[in-house]
Amino acid sequence: MQASEAKGRIAVITGGSRGLGRNTVQHLARRGVSSIFTYHTNRTEADAVVAMAAAEGAQAVALQLDTGDTAAFAGFTQRLQEALQQLGTDRFDYLVHNAGTSHHALIAETSEAQVDALYQVHFKGVFFLTQALLPLLRDGGRIVTVSSGLTRVSMPGSAPYAAMKGAVEVLTRYLAKELGSRGITANCVAPGAVETDFSGGMVRDNPDVNRRVADFTALGRAGVPDDIGPMIASLLSDENRWVNGQRIEVSGGMLL
Secondary structure, X not given: OOHHHHOOOEEEEOOOOOHHHHHHHHHHHHOOOEEEEEEOOOHHHHHHHHHHHHHOOOOXXXXXXXXXXXXXXXXXXXXXXXXXXXXXXXXXXXXXXXXXXXXXXXXXXXXXXXXXXXXXXXXXXXHHHHHHHHHHEEEEEEEEEEOOHHHOOOOOOOHHHHHHHHHHHHHHHHHHHHHHHHOOEEEEEXXXXXXXXXXXXXXXXXXXXXXXXXXXXXXXXOEOHHHHHHHHHHHOOHHHOOOOOOXXXXXXXXXX
């Protein structure tokens, strides 16, 4: 997607203040796409992303949101409409569900409260935020959800997290089917292990974990944010308009 093609287009990205969300904002900005992104608590990081987008020649607006708090979605939708007006429009083009939390515990050691928290953020929040924002998403728009390589391979200690991501993959196919009449596509990106601060920086900061990931990845290393953000930006482009209802793993060939 060239900058001239993308001029005037707007993405809404959850969890855009860090990690993969931040990288996606950056690569969309390089293509001329403005972003309205959510952050949970760290306004300083969010402001840095706004500045980064401006340095790339695009606008970005940061809005606070707990994506697991469905009661906040009505107020968020109103604030989003105000942000769109600031950008000179009343609709947006791309919705990227990136926000998430990690969880590492065996099934026998996982509490009901932990499962509920994962459900709120990783499935219920995705479902109802999409529902709330559909009237503002342009016909011919794009939806991208973010899953995980853990829905394909089983790693002990990841069952509840992976199960929620599996539900999002199914939801994505149904979004593609139900929204096809509006020309809206929906696809799911499933990253492998990536060097970010997710899970307390486990892959990025623990040499043993990083080495194990590299050993079972065909390309011989763990992923980095720059492996994922450009792929999402490309998936949103017109060149990929015929890709729909797909789970696309971006893992460098993890556990083939």
